[in-house]
Amino acid sequence: MVFHPPSWVPQLPFDPPDSIPIAEFMQNEQYGRYPISQSRNPFTCGVTGRTYAVNEFFARCDDLSRAIARRMRWSPNEGTTWDKVLAIFSLNSIDWLTVCYAIHRLSGIVSPANAAYSAAELEHQLKSSGAKTLVTCVPLLEIALQAARAVGIPDDKVFVFSLPGVDDSSIRFKAVEDLIREGAQLPALEALRWTKGQGARQPAFLCYSSGTSGLPKAVMISHRNVIANAMQHTAFDKPARARRGITTQNTLGPLPLSHIYGLVVVSHTGPYRGDGIIVLPSFEFEQYLGAIQRFRVAQLIVVPPIIIRLLRTQEVCQKYDLSSVRFVYSGAAPLGDETISDLKKIYPQWTIGQAYGMTETSTVVTSTSEDDVVNRSSGSLIPGARLKLLAPNGEEITEHDQPGELYVQAPSVVLGYLNNEQATAETFVVHDDGRWIRTGDEGLVTLAPSGNEHVVIVDRIKELIKVKGHQVAPAELEAHLLTHPVVSDCAVIDTPDERAGEVPKAFVVKTPAYAAKPDDEVAAAIVKHVADHKASYKWLRGGVEFLDAIPKSPSGKILRRLLRDKEKAKRGRTGAKL
Template sequence: MSFFPGASIPELPFEVPDDVPIHEFLFNEKYGRRPIKDSYPALTDGVTGQSYTADEVQEHIELLARSLSKRLGWRMEDSPVANLKPEYTLTPNSELLGEKVLCIYSYNTIDTLTVSWAAHRVNAVSSPANAAYSAGELAYQIKDSGSKALFTNAALLPVALDAAQRIGLPKDKIFLIDLPPGPWRDDKISAKGYRTVQDLIEEGRKLPALGPLRWKKGQGDLQVAFLCYSSGTSGLPKGVIIQHSSVITNVLQHATFDAPERKLLEKETGDGRLKALGVLPFSHIYGLVLLVHQSVYLGDEMVCLPKFDLTAFLKAISDHKLQLLYVVPPIIIVMTKNKKVCDKYDLSNVRTIWSGAAPLGLETAQDVARLWPKWIVRQGYGMTESGPCVTSTPFNDPMFGSSGCIIPAYQIRLVSEEGVDIKEYDQPGELVVKSKAVVLGYLNNPEANKETFQDGWLRTGDKALVRKSAKGNEHVWIVDRMKEMIKVNGLQVAPAELEAHLLTHPAVADVAVISVPDERAGEVPKAYVVKASSVGLEESDAMLIRSIKKHVEKEKTKHKWLRGGVEFIDVIPKSPSGKILRRFLRDKEKEKRRQAGSKL
């Protein structure tokens, strides 16, 4: 079926349940999840090997919910949306959140999502925060979200306490999530006097049981599950209001899309379950939904690592015989640039490497296929606002460089700069999408809501095109962010395309491309490059710059040449999910030109 105009590939196997919270959907076999096995691990610590079965996770949710209810004074019966009348007009503001919000500022652990699900058990909202935040950034999210409690790790406690003091959050509303040993832990930090998640779970055993949640039909479409913060391209982070039915829908969409692969796996192994890697931040929508929620629903074992460290990453893959690697392009680049290190570990059980959060370049995907020919290289596209996943690579039709095909119950359009729907292949336009997985909107931000959510459609701000594979499937290619496209004499240049090509140069460890002003062409591309460790001291910067420029000129048309120059830099600024933060480089460039007295 063609995607033009706005068509969708096959629908879901059953109607999305809108009267249950996420955790009930995940752990109840009547909603299509893979049967629960008593001894099969659902969540495993990739360092210590400690595991929880699905039944144990459910028990922890119940016990922790009792403690939250008592310590925070949260009545389970109170829901901000339960009594809204049918004629209620949706306004994405604090009214939807209510007073029961907690913030999770933590590295990944096997207890992190239990805190969120326990909050949902008492009709509360979870607001995950980036573990790389400064005290000021964390304070902003706690205050903006209206969080009444904070869960963090001992290693992050100094920052957490600084943030809490700034906005007046009492210390007795700060709780700790234990971390396994590793480079992410600092045992010199005293955490004496703070209750841990395990303390609260044990406390819950002595408290009376909570009654069942009784949601009305349609409540899941308005009840907020998560308040995630999206940095966007400028300004302060925006709170993205994610309803329960959004997460449930996207888990079902992805499970339906991958069902043919799972059936084949079942024939091969007799089970259909996989061991998957959970190293991406659970505070980010990719890690939150696709890694944890989808893995639990599919009955997979999610092996968690607190954060990325190459040695711990490779050791976990080897020790736990992992088969499915959820990663981002920077991790893939580190692997391809350190093949000799990777070869020291047993990666033979890996079947699939799935990349998301930022475009995986054609050349990088080809490198993975060349270095590890038995691996299936897959990619997906999505954003926090889309719930997240919109496209995914079919396991039997990878097309390197593409972000895959539309997943079930999603509709897309490509819209030209003039606002006209594009109906031809290989013609780029803004990607506009529609699904029940799309979120409710931004918190208290009517201007951003008006700009992004229009007539039921979500404007992604990404430029994309559609191409047919040799097998006839329609693949979506993300060209770049609309606002980051470079126009050279009116011709468009995608930074991501040049970055992917530049990474194939042996002297380039990492790279970002931005536009710089030019009197004749309007704009031209400039590359910021991190040198590879293999670059010798005898190689001058001038020699390297000439070599890098020729590398582009040999393969790319003239308007894509690096006429803005090449500048070496120690590190490329990136978000935790791997997206290049080009705005920081643009600011750096503007300041440099200002100091030089440039009028451009």
Template sequence: MVFLPDKKFGELGTVPDNVPVYEFMLNEKYGRVPHDKSYDPYTCGLTGKSYSSREVVSRVDQIARGLSKELGWKPNQGSEWDKTLAVFAVNTIDSLPFFWAAHRLGGVVSPANASYSAAELKHQILDSGAKALFTCVPLLSVALDGAAQAGLPRSKIYLIDVPEVILGGAKPPTEFKTVNQLAEAGKSLPPLEPLNWGPGEGARRTAFLCYSSGTSGLPKGVMISHRNVIANTLQLSAFEKSHRSSPDRDSYSEVTLGLLPQSHIYALVVINHAGPYRGDQVIILPKFELKSYLASIQKFKISCLFLVPPIIINMLRMQDECSKYDLSSVKSLFTGAAPLGMETAADFLKVYPNVLIRQGYGLTETCTVVCATHPDDIVLGSSGCLIPGFEARIMSAEGQEITAYDTPGELVVRSPSVVLGYLNNEKANKETFEDGWMRTGDEGVVKVGPHGTEHVYIVDRIKELIKVKGLQVAPAELEAHLLTHPAVSDCTVIAVPDDAAGEVPKAIVVKSPSAGSDDEAIQSIKKYVEDHKARHKWLKGGVRFVDAIPKSPSGKILRRLLRDQEKEARRKAGAKI
């Protein structure tokens, strides 16, 4: 049985396949809310600096001209893989104009998580084949280290400008050119020739190379085409417009929060493409800091908060601080990247009863949203309804299609937003994609809601990923690292619950004969991870020693058995399960 979206939540029209992302976003003929009826698309939440829609168009053109001159790239020469840029930076109002400028030249943008270590950045630079790295002053030391390890020369490192308020008095080194300098140089350069794209070009060409662990294993480059981004933008637009349009407005725009990392697919597409396309103003913050977050809501009268569960939990715990600010402008909250518990949602509504809580589900491999809560059909605990243009099936472990409601199985989806695949990884592609369908690795169930509509619930994770504050942690990556520690003979890594982060990694370790005492070994193992991995990958769940790692006859680690053991241990200790 193929589950389909409810037509009352909008329908997806034709998705153009010969248009680059920048043209779709900047040209009103593709349905973007007209400049004079939209808010300024990007505004800095710290300084108030803002770009109007028309300024964004000029900014993209100027940066593209400067990039073309600097890197020697021409719009219609070479493959997109000859023009790949890695971006390792905090959120700024220049990020998307810069991304689109790279697309204007026919290039690929590979955004990297700002919390990466140098070793992790090195992996992405090498794997993506990036020809240059754009970073920012706060991350420059890590960027230089990672680039050096990858063999990328300093002459190919550039800076994205950030607000002076977060520099703490530091001045950008004059050694590195900045995006502002490229844009300034671009003003006096001749116009670029247009991209000559024929039918299907936008569907074949990669726009973004984002890194995801997929259903299992180490982070892989996900090839996201121009049409994929355009499709999900149109899907979300149709879904939202079925509620947000009203008789007295030509548009359905609002002021939204742009706090989540722009390297993450959630922020990249949902906030920074779908938002400006429908005329939203996005208030950009470089990172989460409670006071600046609350102050921006009050100052800019933000009406829609795009969040992840840990921030919602933080707001509940810090009510004394939150109560000092006027948050009355907030009408809705959209949460994603990790499930929001029903209890947490209910607690939030007790404090903010006038805020609609909505939840979405998606993956990097689906170029974001698969299903979402519709404002007219809210069911706490549900991940909402399929958005226009998606099809879904529920498959049993034996590969049989499940046709009944309330019966769990693996969620498999199809949509024009499903990506091209993983870069240079045929094994993972065969395991994940088939005939346009994508295996999510998540166990889902379809239930009929109170209004008679079909709701998707994500009930378990078949795949091995751990989600820490919405960020992915691949057990295989940590296991490979731990096995190089002299105290570790064998190991596995599992997720354990955490009130603040949702989940955190815990290492289950078989000690080597040469290891010292348990306490010494635990501290050494933890420090080994902290010295080499991003903070969200640290072993905050602890380390437990065992005599042997339980495995199947074929050698597969029995993670569920270990998770059940941990759950029982927490229950006996009186912890909340």
């Protein structure tokens, strides 16, 4: 059985265009964007207030594209798109999208990298994406240079964002702002000459995801994928906003713009519908609260750990005026009903909704309408999205409240994984009724009190751990742990954490040579081994526990569910919160 959006959800006004770059869609009212003359400035620095109007922003994109074209010797219509890959490894900046659109103007690709990466992790992404140039920032410059030099990117192809409060006057690397000024003095570039359907075939972004399983893979996200999701999300929200008389609003999303949630939901859907996005370099709690107060933010786009922080630090929150907030929109991981209820007791005027999506769907598949909130649900299907639920035996589920694996069909479903045919074939499957993405998530469809169908995410079939919205693949950590001489065998699972949502925990079998060593000493060595080589969100904050053997199936697959059950029982015995 195929589930569809509820009857109240508007259909898309037209098919998402498939032959234009994202920037043209975002600045052309012909494609349904909110009138430019009535729009808020798309990006405003939440620290300094620095901002540019819509037309100024796109002029800066054009200026930057000319400078990059000259320095990289790239032309809009010469060479392949794979010859023009730029990576961004930086904290957030109001010029983040300026760089993206400048590269798209040259028919190139942007590969966003997580700012928490180690040099080795960044090196892997630079190499696998084929990046020829890199934009970073002063706080991350040392790591960026180590990775760039390792893959052969010369120093003169490394550029930096200027960040608030960061002195970059003494560095010898060209700032993006300098490139924009440089490009303003250069002649205009020739127009892009795209063929019919090129926007649907050509990647705009290479974002890294672990998918349904395994190590991080480059997800090929087309221009049309991003365009479609912005249209879908905007159409879904339109009735509720209209009933409240909302034309535009300020939105605060401190999420990393390298993450698909920040990249599409924050940076594209918001500006497309005329909203102003308040940008913070990173999440610092009091800076975050101060930005809400200063810019009268109406919508917060969050991940569950931010909600927990709001609940746990009321003595700090009460120093700020948060009365402008109307809608809190949570994603990246499910938010518990109890947590929502606790927050509503403190802020009864806030509507708290959830959404569901993934990198491979260019973000949103289901969303919560302000008019139809069910705490435990991730909302209803958005326009253009279809859903099937399959039981473990492969049969389609046809009833409400029966869980199964989610399969999704939508115009935002991506092209596939770069240079990984096996993972693409396993994740993007073809049925008699078309191409579907197998999400690896277990969910169900239920009827809300309103009578509308809602999607509830029950559990993750895939083995990912979500730390503050970041994906951590157990296989990656297990492979790394096995390089340590102490570790004979191992498994990594998630364990609950109040601040991060989940954190990794390792179960380890010692090698015989270390069997007699004290557990505390060996555990400390293992924790340090991960901390020395991996991004901080991948650290073993859940600890290390030693076993005689790792439970496995006859085929050798680690039975992580047994370890999770063991961990849950242990927390129950000790009275720890789940």
